[in-house]
Amino acid sequence: MRKLFVVGMGAGSVGHLTLDAVDTLRAVDVVFVLEKAGAGKDELGRLRRELLERVVPEGTVRLEVAPSPERTIDEAAYGAGIEDWRRSRAAVVEELIVERMAEGEAGAFLVWGDPCLYDGTIQILEDLQGRGLDLAFEVVPGISSVQALTARHRVTLNRIGESVTITTARQLAATAPGTITNSVVMLDGRAAFKKLAESDLDIYWGAYLGTADEVLVAGPLRECAREIEQLIERERRRKGWIMDTYLLRRP
Numbered sequence: 001m002r003k004l005f006v007v008g009m010g011a012g013s014v015g016h017l018t019l020d021a022v023d024t025l026r027a028v029d030v031v032f033v034l035e036k037a038g039a040g041k042d043e044l045g046r047l048r049r050e051l052l053e054r055v056v057p058e059g060t061v062r063l064e065v066a067p068s069p070e071r072t073i074d075e076a077a078y079g080a081g082i083e084d085w086r087r088s089r090a091a092v093v094e095e096l097i098v099e100r101m102a103e104g105e106a107g108a109f110l111v112w113g114d115p116c117l118y119d120g121t122i123q124i125l126e127d128l129q130g131r132g133l134d135l136a137f138e139v140v141p142g143i144s145s146v147q148a149l150t151a152r153h154r155v156t157l158n159r160i161g162e163s164v165t166i167t168t169a170r171q172l173a174a175t176a177p178g179t180i181t182n183s184v185v186m187l188d189g190r191a192a193f194k195k196l197a198e199s200d201l202d203i204y205w206g207a208y209l210g211t212a213d214e215v216l217v218a219g220p221l222r223e224c225a226r227e228i229e230q231l232i233e234r235e236r237r238r239k240g241w242i243m244d245t246y247l248l249r250r251p
């Protein structure tokens with residue numbers, strides 16, 4: 001039996017790591033990271049290494065980095081594309097577990113933010129169990145970019161009795177502004193909020209949260225949309241990539 005932990009590493013700051021996560025990373029034999037190709041790869045890789053260096057004594061834990069298969073976006077066959085991508089990621093995870101850790105060892109998958117949000121690791125491990133791979137796993141939560149965003153803006157996600165939606169830029173494109181109460185939008189980077197710029201919504205926006213490059217803007221969307229759009233363009237030019245999250249709220 002192989003024992004695995006899916007560890008949330010926080011969304012950019014070493015300080016986001018919980019004490020449970022630190023204890024777990026110190027206790028395992030190997031830490032696995034699936035590294036995405038493309039812009040930002042080097043910087044995010046450096047952040048992960050810094051985090052491990054800070055919390056794990058040198059030479060006590062093996063680090064195994066594997067390239068995460070790239071997702072190709074074909075709008076015409078979106079569902080099938082996602083399924084193919086999931087299968088390729090599962091194959092990489094299986095190879096890591098079978099080839100790079102021995103029976104009886106414990107390993108941790110380091111996951112950006114918290115594993116509960118837009119991350120496939122838990123699902124992949126369940127699929128592998130379903131296919132008969134002898135493994136057990138636990139999840140250790142981390143600070144997600146959503147929590148990092150609300151903390152930096154000093155706001156709550158909802159007001160008394162209200163519900164919260166967490167969605168993607170892709171879904172936002174099909175959302176009527178009148179249906180939004182509190183919606184957190186992730187996986188954007190292309191200013192999908194522009195389409196709602198004439199609504200009466202407020203926006204709490206953050207990019208590179210938790211890092212030295214963090215940028216924050218908040219206010220009525222009508223007044224802030226253009227400024228944020230320009231910031232996104234500027235930061236994309238400056239760094240070559242952007243990672244942003246925002247809360248849209250009915251005032």
Ligand SMILES: C[S@@+](CC[C@H](N)C(=O)[O-])C[C@H]1O[C@@H](n2cnc3c(N)ncnc32)[C@H](O)[C@@H]1O
Pocket residue numbers: 011012111112113114115116117118119143144145146185186187188206207208209210211243244245
């Ligand atoms: C694949 S999802 C992973 C989310 C992650 N599991 C979490 O809990 O935050 C990646 C998206 O999370 C958001 N994100 C992650 N880290 C961020 C950060 N430091 N600043 C702003 N947004 C971030 C962005 O919307 C990005 O497109």
